Amino acid sequence: MGLKRRTGTKNPSILSSEFFIQNHADIISCIAMIFVVGLLFQVTAPLASIFVVMHHNVTEGLDPNDIVLYTYGRQDACVITFYFLIAIVMHAILQEYALDKLNRKLHLSKVKHSKFNESGQLLIFYLISLIWGGDIILREGYLLNISQLWQDYPHNEMTFMFKFYFIVQLAYWLHCYPELYFQKVKKDEMKPRIIYTTLYLVFLTAAYVLNFTRIAICLSVLHYVVESIFHTSRLLYFAERSRAASYGFTVWNVLFVLVRLGSISLSVLTFWYGLAKQQVTPAMDIVTGNFNTQLIRINCLVAVFLLQAWMMWNFINFHMKRLRERAAQAASSKKKALAKKEKKQKKDELKKVSEDEVNELPEVDQNTKKDLRSRTGVSTKSKRN
Structure with a gap:
């Protein structure tokens, strides 16, 4: 593929840290290709399919018109590993052929350069997830019939695209950890990135394992709408499109608060009222995938509340800091x-x-x-x- 980070004129020594950073996309793409090529041979196909093909099919019958349904299981970890590698390669492609070229045209400082790359990568992922998740919500009918978010729980059966959505989500957020090393992110910038990456992983994994995927996909799409607007506005700001960036940040300020309220309302409606009327069990039933206990529902609701409160707190502190800076500048x-x-x-x-x-x-x-x-x-x- 020839994806090499142009960080210097001298070629680093083989097996050195700098060599691996500059050539990590080529190395990882070769590893991923081993699994793909393995599907072509009868001897290696069963092993390679564990990492590439979706597993845990629970569809009964041989009718080709039947919708193929899946549940989760141990083999999902192998599939997540493969798409984790793909996410790293795609990250490098986007960085090399899009973001680096834009950076050279804009002549950004080192601080803005790092933030520009972060916003560019996240914006592409958010837009893809937003379109993909929105399409699933429309196909499943959650928008017109919101009661489907809790009806017929446990929701341990998923369509292919539904399950693939969560596999890609988990793989993407996992790949953000090694990217801190590959992109040479500064220590002072690592902490906020690690925090939001970990939060995404924890909440998405919990929703996937506890079969709360329906409410999770709705909350994630709502959140991705706001994040897409924010990172679009930030990219416009770095590109010195001040007026467009100002309008974007204004829209983001309004929608951020509305989405926080909407997320809390939807969570209360699902965990407090909706699931309480479904098949409630006194203890977790791992075999059937029923985790609809009062303790789990309350903990999930509290977790969503705390997350929304933490985000609002950061939002308020951000604007208070901006007001103080403007007041100091005016003075x-x-x-x-x-x-x-x-x-x-x-x-x-x-x-x-x-x-x-x-x-x-x-x-x-x-x-x-x-x-x-x-x-x-x-x-x-x-x-x-």
Whole structure:
């Protein structure tokens, strides 16, 4: 593939850290190709299919018109591993052929360069997930019949695209950890990235394992709408499209609060009212996939509440920080303007005092003084010329 990070003119030594960073996409794409090529041979096909093909098919009957349904299981870890490798390769392709070229045109600073790459990568993923998840919601009919989010629980059977959506989600957020090393992210930027990556993984994995995938896909699509607008606005800001970025951030400010309220409302409706009317079990039933216990539902609801509250807290702190920065900037500008005005006033006062002193002299001395000033001015001009 030839995807190499152009970080220097000298070629690093083989098996060194720098060599692996520059050539990680080629190395990982070769590993992924081993699984794909393995499907072509009868001997290796059973082993390779564990990593490539979707497993845990629970569809009964041989009718080709039947919808193929899947549940989750241990072999999903192998499939996630394969698409984890694919995510790293796709990340490198997008970085090399799109984001790096844009960075060179925009001439961004190192700080903006890192944030631009982060927003560019996340925006593409959010848009794909938004379109994909929205299509699943429309196909399954959740938008017109919201009661399907809790009816007929446990929801341990999924269509191919439904299950594939969660497999890709988990694989993508897992690949964000090694990307911190591949992209040479600074230590001060690592913490927030690790935090939001871990939160995505924890909530998506919990929803997938506990069979709360229907409510999870709706909440994720709502969240991805807001995040897409934010990262689009940030990219426009870095591209110096200030007016468009300002409109985008304004829309983001409004939708962020609305989506937080909508996520809480949808969670209360599902976990507190909807699932309480379904098949409630006193203890977890792993065999049937029924995790509809009061303890689990309350914990899930509290977890969603805390997540939304944490996001709102960060949102408020972000805007308060911006207000303080603007107030400090305005005060600094006002102070500079006042100092400049005072300096001008002192200069005018000194000039006025000098003129008053000349006026107090006798008429002959005044003319001599003015003549000396005019000559001094002329000589000064001639020297400058």
